Amino acid sequence: MKKIILASNSPRRKEILKNMGLNFKTISSDIEEKVDENESPESIVMSLAFRKANDIFVKSDKDSIIIAADTIVFYNKVIGKPRSKKEAKEMLRLLSDNTHYVYTGVSIIDDKNKIIDFVKTKVVFKKLTDKQIDNYIETGEPLDKAGAYAIQGVGSVFVDSIEGDYFNVVGLPISRLSDILSDVFNIHIL
Numbered sequence: 001m002k003k004i005i006l007a008s009n010s011p012r013r014k015e016i017l018k019n020m021g022l023n024f025k026t027i028s029s030d031i032e033e034k035v036d037e038n039e040s041p042e043s044i045v046m047s048l049a050f051r052k053a054n055d056i057f058v059k060s061d062k063d064s065i066i067i068a069a070d071t072i073v074f075y076n077k078v079i080g081k082p083r084s085k086k087e088a089k090e091m092l093r094l095l096s097d098n099t100h101y102v103y104t105g106v107s108i109i110d111d112k113n114k115i116i117d118f119v120k121t122k123v124v125f126k127k128l129t130d131k132q133i134d135n136y137i138e139t140g141e142p143l144d145k146a147g148a149y150a151i152q153g154v155g156s157v158f159v160d161s162i163e164g165d166y167f168n169v170v171g172l173p174i175s176r177l178s179d180i181l182s183d184v185f186n187i188h189i190l
C-alpha cells in the first residue's frame with residue numbers, strides 16, 4: 001500500500017481527512033502563494049494545489065501519494081487570506097448581504113498520475129453590521145481564513161445558506177477527493 005501524504009499546514013484539512021479513517025502523514029509545503037488576479041478562480045486554486053502537491057512529491061519516496069488543496073473566495077475578484085484586521089474588515093463588508101463562491105483546488109499525485117480538479121460552493125451571507133464585523137475580527141478567527149471567515153466557527157452565524165459541498169468551504173472537498181482516490185488510485189474510503 002502506498003503512503004499517503006497530505007501536503008498542508010491546515011489543521012482543518014488534516015481533521016477532514018482524519019475523519020475518513022485514512023492513514024496518512026502531513027508535511028507542509030512552503031511554496032510562495034502568489035496569485036495572478038487576472039487568472040480565473042478555478043485556474044488559481046488548481047495551480048496552487050498542484051504546486052503544493054508537487055513540492056512535496058519531488059522530495060518524497062516514489063511510493064507516496066501526495067494530496068494538496070488551496071481555497072479562495074470569489075466575489076467580483078479573488079479574495080484570499082486577510083493580511084491585517086483592516087483587510088479582514090474590508091473583505092467582510094464586501095461579502096455582507098451578498099452571494100460569493102468558495103473555490104477549492106485539489107491535486108493528488110503519485111509517480112503515475114497527476115490529477116488536478118476543483119470544486120465550487122455557493123455561499124449566501126446575511127447583512128452584517130460594522131459592530132458584528134468588529135466583534136468577529138476580535139475573536140481572531142478570520143485571520144488565517146480565505147475571505148476572512150470560518151464557516152466551521154463563529155463565522156457560521158453570518159451564513160444564510162450554502163449550495164454545494166460544505167467541506168469544500170472548510171478547505172477540502174472530501175467527496176470529490178474520495179471519488180478520485182477510488183477511481184484513479186484504487187484507494188477506497190468505504
Ligand SMILES: Cc1cn([C@H]2C[C@H](O)[C@@H](COP(=O)(O)OP(=O)(O)OP(=O)(O)O)O2)c(=O)[nH]c1=O
Pocket residue numbers: 007008009010012013028029033052069070071072073081102144145146147149150151152169170171
Ligand atoms: C472560507 C473558509 C476558508 N477556510 C480556510 C481553509 C484554508 O485553510 C484557508 C485558505 O488558505 P489556503 O492557502 O487554502 O490553505 P492554508 O494556508 O490554510 O493551508 P495549506 O496551504 O498549508 O494547505 O481558509 C476555513 O477554514 N473556513 C472557511 O469557511
